[in-house]
C-alpha cells in the first residue's frame with residue numbers, strides 16, 4: 001500500500017484559525033505547527049492570543065509573551081503570569097500593579113526585589129516585611145537576611161555581628177558533616193547498637209578513645225538505671241556531661257589593666273600564631289587599647305612581613321628587625337618601646353620549628369627571661385596556639401612547649417577547617433590548660449572566646 005502525505009482535517013481547520021482545531025493539534029503533540037499558526041492570528045484575535053500567551057509563559061519565553069498583554073491587557077493570562085512577563089521585560093510599574101493584585105508570598109517578594117532594584121529601599125523593605133509574614137518556612141532565613149541588609153543600608157540598624165554560637169556553629173560545620181550526631185539521635189531506639197554507634201561517632205569526632213569509651217559506658221549505665229528509651233534523652237545527658245568536662249577548660253584571657261602587659265604566643269609553624277595575633281590586635285585596638293606587635297619569628301623574612309601586614313590591617317604598631325636577628329633582642333626592643341611610649345599590650349610572635357627542638361626551647365626560655373627583666377609578673381599570658389585540623393596529635397606538640405615555658409592558655413585555630421572538632425575535649429582532658437580563644441576563620445573578626453556550652457551545642461546539635 002502506498003501512503004502519501006496529506007494534511008489532516010484538523011490541520012486544515014487549524015490553519016484557518018479554528019481554535020478548537022489548534023488546541024487539538026497541541027494535544028496531538030504538534031505544538032510547533034500550532035505555534036506557527038497561532039503566530040499568524042494571535043495579534044488580531046484575543047482568543048488565540050490567550051493560547052499563545054500561555055504557551056510562551058510556560059516555556060519561559062516571557063519577552064515573547066509581552067506583545068499580547070500590550071495589545072489585550074488583562075484579557076490574556078492570569079495576573080501572576082502578566083506580572084512575571086512585565087517583570088521580565090522591565091515594565092516595572094505594570095509588574096508591581098499585577099503582583100499587587102495577586103498578593104501572595106512570591107508576588108510580595110518580587111515587588112520588594114523590584115523596588116530594591118529601582119533603589120527605592122524604603123518601599124523594598126515594606127514589601128519584604130509583608131512577604132516575611134506569609135513566607136514559607138524554607139524562605140524565611142533568606143528573607144530575614146535581605147531585610148537586615150536593607151535596614152543596614154538605610155541606617156536603621158547596625159551591621160549584625162554573628163553571635164558566638166553562630167560563629168562556632170559555622171566553625172564546626174565540617175565536623176558535624178563528617179560526624180552525624182544529628183542522625184544518630186533522631187528517633188532512634190536506645191539499644192546496644194545505638195551505644196556502639198555513639199561510641200564510634202565520638203571517636204570519629206576525635207574526642208579521644210578513652211573519653212569516648214568512658215562517656216558511652218556512663219551513658220549506658222544511666223540509661224539502664226533510669227530506664228531511658230528515648231535517644232533524644234541520651235543526647236541531652238551526653239551534652240551535659242561534655243559541658244561539665246569542658247567547663248574545667250573554659251578560660252578567659254587575662255590581660256591586666258596596666259601598661260606594657262605582655263602576651264607571648266608559642267606553637268608550631270603554621271598553627272596560626274601570626275594570624276591570631278593579628279585578629280587579637282584588632283579586637284584590643286577596637287576596645288581602645290594601645291597595642292604593639294613584636295616580630296620575634298626572625299627565621300624567615302616572610303614571617304616578619306606577614307606580621308607587618310596584620311599590623312597594618314589592625315592599625316597597630318610593630319617592632320621588627322632584620323631576618324635572622326636574635327629573637328630575644330627583638331623582644332627586648334619591643335618591651336622597652338612599650339614601657340617608654342605607654343603601650344598597653346605587647347603581643348609577641350615567635351618561631352616554632354619543632355625539628356630544632358632544643359634550640360627552640362632555649363630560644364623561648366631566653367625570650368621569657370628578657371620579658372621578666374622588665375617586669376617579673378610578665379608575661380601576663382603565654383598562649384599555646386594549636387591547629388584543630390591536627391586533632392589530638394597536637395597534644396604531643398603541646399607537651400614539647402610545656403617543657404620550655406609555662407603555658408597559661410590555649411588558642412585553638414582553624415576550627416572551621418577541621419573535621420576533628422571533638423579534639424578540644426581530648427586536649428582539655430589531657431593538658432588541663434584553659435582554652436581561651438578559638439579561631440573560626442581567616443578574617444580579622446574570626447577569633448572568639450572559648451565557651452564550653454556553645455561549643456557542645458554546636459558540636460552535638
Ligand SMILES: Nc1nc2c(ncn2[C@@H]2O[C@H](COP(=O)(O)OP(=O)(O)O)[C@@H](O)[C@H]2O)c(=O)[nH]1
Nearest residue numbers: 269270271272273274275413414439440441442
Ligand atoms: N581557616 C582558618 N585558617 C586559619 C585560622 N588561623 C590561621 N589560619 C591559616 O593558617 C595558616 C597559618 O597561619 P599563621 O598565622 O601563618 O601560622 P604561624 O606559622 O603559627 O604564624 C594561614 O594560612 C592562616 O590564614 C583559622 O582560624 N581558620
Ligand SMILES: [Mg+2]
Nearest residue numbers: 273274297303
Ligand atoms: Mg607566623
